[in-house]
Amino acid sequence: MGIRWDVISDYMPMFLQGAVMTLEITVIGVLFGTLIGLFAGIARLAYAKYGLGKYLVAIFFRWPALLYITFFRGTPLFVQILIVHFAIMPLLINPDGGWLIAGDLAREIKSEHGALVSGIIALSLNAGAYIAEIFRAGIQSIDIGQAEAARSLGMTYSKTMRFIIIPQAFRRMLPPLGNEAIMLLKDSSLVSVIGLAEMAFAAKSAFGATSRVWEPYITISIFYLVMTLGLSVLVSWLERRYGKGDIR
Amino acid sequence: MGIRWDVISDYMPMFLQGAVMTLEITVIGVLFGTLIGLFAGIARLAYAKYGLGKYLVAIFFRWPALLYITFFRGTPLFVQILIVHFAIMPLLINPDGGWLIAGDLAREIKSEHGALVSGIIALSLNAGAYIAEIFRAGIQSIDIGQAEAARSLGMTYSKTMRFIIIPQAFRRMLPPLGNEAIMLLKDSSLVSVIGLAEMAFAAKSAFGATSRVWEPYITISIFYLVMTLGLSVLVSWLERRYGKGDIR
Amino acid sequence: MIYVKDLHKYFGKNEVLKGITCEIKEREVVCVIGPSGSGKSTFLRCLNALEEITSGEVIVDGFNIADRRTNINKVREEVGMVFQRFNLFPHMTVLENIMLAPMQVRKVSKDEAEKRARQLLAKVGLSEKADAYPNSLSGGQQQRVAIARALAMQPKIMLFDEPTSALDPEMVGEVLDVMKSLAAEGMTMVVVTHEMGFAREVGDRVIFMDQGIIMEEGSPEQIFTNAQNERTRAFLSKVL
Amino acid sequence: MIYVKDLHKYFGKNEVLKGITCEIKEREVVCVIGPSGSGKSTFLRCLNALEEITSGEVIVDGFNIADRRTNINKVREEVGMVFQRFNLFPHMTVLENIMLAPMQVRKVSKDEAEKRARQLLAKVGLSEKADAYPNSLSGGQQQRVAIARALAMQPKIMLFDEPTSALDPEMVGEVLDVMKSLAAEGMTMVVVTHEMGFAREVGDRVIFMDQGIIMEEGSPEQIFTNAQNERTRAFLSKVL
Amino acid sequence: GCGGKTEPAGNNQAGGSTPAPQAKEYVVGTDAAYAPFESVNDKKEIVGFDIELLQAIADKGGFKVTFKNTPWDGIFETLKNGDRDILISAITITDKRKADMDFSEKYFEAQQLIALPQSSTVKSLDELKDKKIGVQTGTTGDEIVSEKFGKTNPNIVRFDTTPLALKELENGGLAAVVADNGVVNNYVKNNAPKNLKFIEDNKSFEKEYYGIAVKKGNKELLDKINAGFKKVKEDGTYDKLVEKYFGKK
Ligand SMILES: Nc1ncnc2c1ncn2[C@@H]1O[C@H](COP(=O)(O)OP(=O)(O)OP(=O)(O)O)[C@@H](O)[C@H]1O
Ligand SMILES: Nc1ncnc2c1ncn2[C@@H]1O[C@H](COP(=O)(O)OP(=O)(O)OP(=O)(O)O)[C@@H](O)[C@H]1O
Numbered sequence A, B: 001m002g003i004r005w006d007v008i009s010d011y012m013p014m015f016l017q018g019a020v021m022t023l024e025i026t027v028i029g030v031l032f033g034t035l036i037g038l039f040a041g042i043a044r045l046a047y048a049k050y051g052l053g054k055y056l057v058a059i060f061f062r063w064p065a066l067l068y069i070t071f072f073r074g075t076p077l078f079v080q081i082l083i084v085h086f087a088i089m090p091l092l093i094n095p096d097g098g099w100l101i102a103g104d105l106a107r108e109i110k111s112e113h114g115a116l117v118s119g120i121i122a123l124s125l126n127a128g129a130y131i132a133e134i135f136r137a138g139i140q141s142i143d144i145g146q147a148e149a150a151r152s153l154g155m156t157y158s159k160t161m162r163f164i165i166i167p168q169a170f171r172r173m174l175p176p177l178g179n180e181a182i183m184l185l186k187d188s189s190l191v192s193v194i195g196l197a198e199m200a201f202a203a204k205s206a207f208g209a210t211s212r213v214w215e216p217y218i219t220i221s222i223f224y225l226v227m228t229l230g231l232s233v234l235v236s237w238l239e240r241r242y243g244k245g246d247i248r
Numbered sequence C, D: 001m002i003y004v005k006d007l008h009k010y011f012g013k014n015e016v017l018k019g020i021t022c023e024i025k026e027r028e029v030v031c032v033i034g035p036s037g038s039g040k041s042t043f044l045r046c047l048n049a050l051e052e053i054t055s056g057e058v059i060v061d062g063f064n065i066a067d068r069r070t071n072i073n074k075v076r077e078e079v080g081m082v083f084q085r086f087n088l089f090p091h092m093t094v095l096e097n098i099m100l101a102p103m104q105v106r107k108v109s110k111d112e113a114e115k116r117a118r119q120l121l122a123k124v125g126l127s128e129k130a131d132a133y134p135n136s137l138s139g140g141q142q143q144r145v146a147i148a149r150a151l152a153m154q155p156k157i158m159l160f161d162e163p164t165s166a167l168d169p170e171m172v173g174e175v176l177d178v179m180k181s182l183a184a185e186g187m188t189m190v191v192v193t194h195e196m197g198f199a200r201e202v203g204d205r206v207i208f209m210d211q212g213i214i215m216e217e218g219s220p221e222q223i224f225t226n227a228q229n230e231r232t233r234a235f236l237s238k239v240l
Numbered sequence E: 001g002c003g004g005k006t007e008p009a010g011n012n013q014a015g016g017s018t019p020a021p022q023a024k025e026y027v028v029g030t031d032a033a034y035a036p037f038e039s040v041n042d043k044k045e046i047v048g049f050d051i052e053l054l055q056a057i058a059d060k061g062g063f064k065v066t067f068k069n070t071p072w073d074g075i076f077e078t079l080k081n082g083d084r085d086i087l088i089s090a091i092t093i094t095d096k097r098k099a100d101m102d103f104s105e106k107y108f109e110a111q112q113l114i115a116l117p118q119s120s121t122v123k124s125l126d127e128l129k130d131k132k133i134g135v136q137t138g139t140t141g142d143e144i145v146s147e148k149f150g151k152t153n154p155n156i157v158r159f160d161t162t163p164l165a166l167k168e169l170e171n172g173g174l175a176a177v178v179a180d181n182g183v184v185n186n187y188v189k190n191n192a193p194k195n196l197k198f199i200e201d202n203k204s205f206e207k208e209y210y211g212i213a214v215k216k217g218n219k220e221l222l223d224k225i226n227a228g229f230k231k232v233k234e235d236g237t238y239d240k241l242v243e244k245y246f247g248k249k
């Protein structure tokens, strides 16, 4: 079978725009995911020593965080995207009676950016769950001796976290965060199911119109490879820069 | 909005059959993936000390293994499934002139189990790439002192690997292998795009026919959660059983 | 200065300290010796509340540590601690390591903190390493920085937990020298150590612990040349 | 027994051994001392080809180690090695640790290997630990098992790389005792150590290394009481 | 209502001769993977019979439309929750769908086809019992086959798009595909699959019609669409479009 170069060249603008969209949602997903993950990770570790506070912290922080993390790590992203787009978004943003946004603004958002908004929300929530665990592992990976040294100097818990633990944990987290970004880059291909025009969607369109498999899919595979390899070069640079070497 | 229980009950047989299929392809994928990963992992670490062998080993083992691992870790599984099913399988198994299987047997396989075969191949290849890296990390995590002790007793390289390194590496690999199985369980939802009737396919069918989102997707989410949590209980049991404790 | 009465400490169901009673006076240097696992570190860590006390009384510099209302951070400001594994902050330079706590806890100005830090570095003989990162230092140098870091808070008491046992033999001396000069200046010190030479030369008193209790205590001469207890003698015969 | 001539060893561009020449005779016990990083371990590891030799000649029991045609595994069968960090195989019992190499390398029968292993365990005083796993043993016990494991191959030479420096002080004695009895039986031994007492009591010869060369060698009395070299004296003043 | 008079150039609203409500742009959902009815061309524009038809209707009916690509899975949801005002996507009018939304006048007569391998001897849908049948999820084909063989029957293989199902048939993974003739014909036109043939089964498949869907109860919009459609039919635009996309019958 020959390669039909025309399929590739005809659809190249679409692939390129798709690639831009893929990068966009990946970057936004990583940013929001990091924010969500930070809060969820801290909530997951929250504890109180005495009395009633013990239960309140568990009910309002630890358990919800655990539930969130469990759900988003335990079900396929693909299912999460569909649930967010078709089940949750219509409740939140709806021209008649959306809980968050209603009326014309809701209309506007839904029709102009519906898939984008849902896609970003689903990807961010998914990434957030994984990043929460990265964050937790990062904090727990810091030698307990560091905290003890700081506490024995009279520093409070929060100052110890702020000056000693978090700065070190963050360096350790960079490489796994990078890996999560790579995962997210690939996973973003799934938002094509709700019609967001990223790379996989472009390939799907080309495939739908021409019934050719090799050309569009190999093309976007190469695109994905370039992007993931680029990211992993960045990650291993981070690893070298901030990895174990610097820490001990 | 009320819950339409009838949607769930009507499609329950499909969900259950889908769940069985999901488990089947996951188990088979993990098994084949482990085999592939073992070979790819060893090939990736292969080296020769002297002369020509150095280049031959690189060309025939290290580079192909690296290429394979890079491709399957660097592109979305979703794209891999489409490429395997629509581009590679027709070349390999084809009634007229398949490279591997041709004629009636090919027809039989294609029409009866085409999606299943492609799905398993794609999942196994994908898992294999990740497992190869798990395997490599497992071997490299074993303290160099172990190999030195064995070598200093006069044991050969292969005996050292067989009696000292691999048994220890394998214990360390069990937990990440378990995590890979969890990933695969979730990722198996993607083979619904080629029409294999696993859980996501069941939900899609119910959604397509009834336009109900919550019922089918929340149902399979619960199924997935039960399965992934079950697996992760197993994994953490393995971690406790074979984790660091036993090793040092 | 330090007053301990019937101190018990459990880890889960494991009773590690089985009723310790002792007193440490101002300007006294007390060396704690004993076999591995006898509870020496745990005892030391109870003195600045790094371990929660199960029962008993521990009064340090007038603060009752077992009392939940005591502000533990205030106590810790007065009690410096040096660990076996140094525990320097790897993401900060030597100078920053020393300046951090005075600035954050004592609210000393930056200039003042830096001045004091440089003085301390001079004292431990590491002036030229002010801007180095801990990982680039040898073990002995790291431990000396750790001592300077603890001293920067101007504590009234210093606790040392086997400060030389993670060091290569040639570096032991340089750390012991710093500790000796500290003792000579009149610092109150509690030192868990295996360096019997140091205990004999510098210690005012030696405490021998085994299995969670104080088996014997006394002046270095008494303990090293004329131990009363069978276990003390057995232990000393192994390590001397 | 061992004959080393102008041994050089580079790690990358870093020359760690800068021309070592020495000879070790049968039944001789040679102690190697020197500061950290002076190349002691590297030297020892060159003797059984755990490190590749950059240039020079190393002949052990008649085998030329630098020659690529030499079957290194044959050499290693004759040279036992004991490491600082024990390196027991954690997934095997003590008995299995000792039996593995004789069975796999010397092709000794299982019964024979077990018989010999039990004899060796008795010799190092650990008969009752035969079926324990290494992690359940103390450091001193692990090191004694490691010695038994090396002896099980019935080597002609034993190399020790700081065998006691990862041990708690009370456990040092039990390991040194095993080594002393080995020396008394006439084993050829090369021992890198910081235990000057051992070197003085057991060593036939002491080699002082610094910066990749042998600075000085001689009998223990000579080195410890009358060192000629300035650096030797400086080093000894720190560690004695 | 709008448009007593026919205005010559459709998409100019500035005339002011009618008391038309101010120009509101309606959002139209369409699953643009269903050539020739709707597809994305290489310039990323949505094109096809449905698109041109609705554009003409809008021009004549005096309203504005903008097309949004909307995957078939869940396309009806978008109407319900207000993401889209109009759907035109080769949607067959069925009683079941009528319960959920309102349809315009039928604008196209469609027929289900059975696509088969060249060598197949199957003559009717009934003979496909216990064989693997491919359909696009949620299409009329899916409904018919589900009705006949049971909706949870494992032999019904559902795909996201019809071309995907046909490709699978071509590769030998299916015994048959049931789909709308328009799409099947387009696939044949583009791919010339040598090993496929197509049969009709008038006993099993009733004639069916495509309609333009709006949210249930949106009579105002429905009237505008129907009025525009009437004009498009009368002035011959409709016939021209049919000829352009499907040739002469
Ligand atoms: N955080 C902990 N949790 C549970 N058990 C502990 C903990 N810390 C110490 N222990 C146990 O308490 C006992 C005493 O330990 P400790 O560290 O005080 O001994 P030590 O005398 O300092 O020994 P070493 O000389 O080895 O440092 C040991 O049996 C130890 O296993
Ligand atoms: N595998 C290696 N790669 C690179 N450099 C090494 C390696 N092993 C040792 N070195 C370097 O060689 C030098 C000598 O190391 P060696 O371990 O032989 O010293 P040593 O005398 O045994 O010291 P110690 O008493 O700390 O064990 C050191 O500078 C060390 O950093």
Ligand SMILES: [Mg+2]
Binding pocket: C040, C041, C042, C161, C162
């Ligand atoms: Mg201790």
Ligand SMILES: [Mg+2]
Binding pocket: D040, D041, D042, D161, D162
């Ligand atoms: Mg060494």
